[in-house]
Amino acid sequence: GAGVSQSPSNKVTEKGKDVELRCDPISGHTALYWYRQSLGQGLEFLIYFQGNSAPDKSGLPSDRFSAERTGGSVSTLTIQRTQQEDSAVYLCASSLDANTQYFGPGTRLTVL
Amino acid sequence: SQQGEEDPQALSIQEGENATMNCSYKTSINNLQWYRQNSGRGLVHLILIRSNEREKHSGRLRVTLDTSKKSSSLLITASRAADTASYFCATPDTGFQKLVFGTGTRLLVSP
Numbered sequence: 001g002a003g004v005s006q007s008p009s010n011k012v013t014e015k016g017k018d019v020e021l022r023c024d025p026i027s028g029h030t031a032l033y034w035y036r037q038s039l040g041q042g043l044e045f046l047i048y049f050q051g052n053s054a055p056d057k058s059g060l061p062s063d064r065f066s067a068e069r070t071g072g073s074v075s076t077l078t079i080q081r082t083q084q085e086d087s088a089v090y091l092c093a094s095s096l097d098a099n100t101q102y103f104g105p106g107t108r109l110t111v112l
Numbered sequence: 113s114q115q116g117e118e119d120p121q122a123l124s125i126q127e128g129e130n131a132t133m134n135c136s137y138k139t140s141i142n143n144l145q146w147y148r149q150n151s152g153r154g155l156v157h158l159i160l161i162r163s164n165e166r167e168k169h170s171g172r173l174r175v176t177l178d179t180s181k182k183s184s185s186l187l188i189t190a191s192r193a194a195d196t197a198s199y200f201c202a203t204p205d206t207g208f209q210k211l212v213f214g215t216g217t218r219l220l221v222s223p
Contacts, residue, residue, distance in 0.1 A: 004154075033210060042200065043155075043213040056210065091154060099143060099204075101211060103154035 002026075004104035006092050012110045013082055021077040021107045025094030032069055033101060034077050035091045036061075043091065049075065082111045118201060118217040126222055131188045133217040135201030136181075142204060144177055144184050145211065149198045158186075158199075191221045 005024045013019050025032050034046040045059040049069045060066070064082075069075040079086055089108050093101040119134045137144070143162045147155040161168045161177045161184065168175045174187040188195055198218050202211040 035213075042215045045210060045212065048210045089153065093155075100145065100157050100160060101155075102157070103147075105154045 004092055004094050004102050006090075006104035006107050008107060009105065010108045010110075012112065014112050015084060016081055018078065018080045019082055019109065021079075021090050021092075021109070023075045023077070023092030023094075023104060025073065025075070025092070026096075026102055027073075029094035029096050029102070030072070031095040031097075031101075032075050033093045033095070034067055034075070035093065036088045037091060037106075038088045046077070046090075079109075082109075084111045087111045118199070118214045120217060121215070122218045122220070124220045124222065125191055127191060127193055129191055129221075131191050131195070131219055131221070133186045133199050133219070135184045135186070135214055137184075137201070137203050137214075138182065139203075139206060141179075144175075145202045146173075146175060146184075146186050147200045147202060147213075149200065149216070150196075155200065188219075191219075193221050193223050195219060196221045 004026055007022045030051045032049040035043040036046055037043050047060055047067045048056040064080045067077045087110050089106045091103055091106045093103045095101045117136050125131055141163055143160050145160045146158045148158055149155045159170045159173055159175050161175050163179055172189045177184045198216045200216045201214045205212050
């Protein structure tokens with residue numbers, strides 16, 4: 001594809017349920033990032049994958065959050081036992097050189 | 113941790129006017145980038161300025177960087193309603209592996 005894609009675009013879930021968010025990066029981009037943006041706020045870094053290296057998980061807010069990247073391409077962000085404070089837009093970005101990042105359209109998560 | 117802080121938080125101007133946004137950061141950097149975000153969704157990369165550059169232009173955008181003051185400014189000339197968006201500066205973290213984004217400036221350009 002031409003750009004980073006994310007699915008679903010919107011997700012409404014009930015408190016306590018698990019959710020999976022998907023990111024398809026630009027083909028050939030070795031770096032992949034997940035961010036979270038709460039309403040009217042800046043971007044909060046969550047996790048970073050670079051090639052086959054161990055991911056940088058330093059931004060994950062709790063152990064309910066996890067992410068994996070299969071085959072160095074598609075990534076899935078999983079939030080277990082969702083809480084209302086998890087409601088936000090989750091943005092994925094990919095990069096070739098760890099400088100310019102290309103963002104997907106985001107997934108808007110609403111936890112009721 | 114938040115590296116960049118944008119100023120002002122919000123800016124409202126008329127079409128045709130210039131818009132200036134400022135960004136301050138805390139640690140040494142090798143580059144600084146500006147991104148635009150429409151309607152709270154994906155960000156679009158606008159421009160990158162390296163630490164050894166003082167000014168850079170791209171179309172109606174002009175970016176300056178003052179490493180002694182740890183600050184950058186983004187100037188949009190002859191603004192249009194379509195420039196309405198949030199603008200973020202971003203700098204690499206200490207490991208130069210990921211970007212740290214500022215708090216953003218919300219720009220509203222009225223016709």
